[in-house]
Amino acid sequence: MRPHAFGPHEKLKRRRDFERVTREGKSLSDGLLRVRAAPNGLPHGRLGIIVSKRMSRLSPERNRMKRLIRESYRLNKQALAPSTDWIVIPKGNLSRKTLKEIEASLIKLAERYAEAAARPGPPA
Numbered sequence: 001m002r003p004h005a006f007g008p009h010e011k012l013k014r015r016r017d018f019e020r021v022t023r024e025g026k027s028l029s030d031g032l033l034r035v036r037a038a039p040n041g042l043p044h045g046r047l048g049i050i051v052s053k054r055m056s057r058l059s060p061e062r063n064r065m066k067r068l069i070r071e072s073y074r075l076n077k078q079a080l081a082p083s084t085d086w087i088v089i090p091k092g093n094l095s096r097k098t099l100k101e102i103e104a105s106l107i108k109l110a111e112r113y114a115e116a117a118a119r120p121g122p123p124a
Helices: 017-026 061-074 101-119
Strands: 026-029 033-037 047-050 084-090
Touching: 017 033, 017 047, 026 047, 026 101, 033 061, 033 101, 047 061, 061 084
Parallel strands: 047 084
Antiparallel strands: 026 033, 033 084
């Protein structure tokens, strides 16, 4: 598989996987994104995206937000913590944001997750 490809094995699909990450994961956020991340025990990371109708009533805008988040993940997955499940939720309407802005936000949150995961203590 190409190094930057985003295959079906890298997607969070099942409800129980989303629930596990929500229950066991660490939550981080900034001005653009809210991220929940948890180790998955697999050799690769997986991504789940939640964009509710509260973000936009227009499905093309919601789909654009999902595409921007997915592309940000795909381009930067080597920089993100391996063997981690990620749930990404936009904090506002991202359809007017650029890919670079979303990438910067995702990378910053991934770095904060890596720091938090390295610290000893109870899980978040």
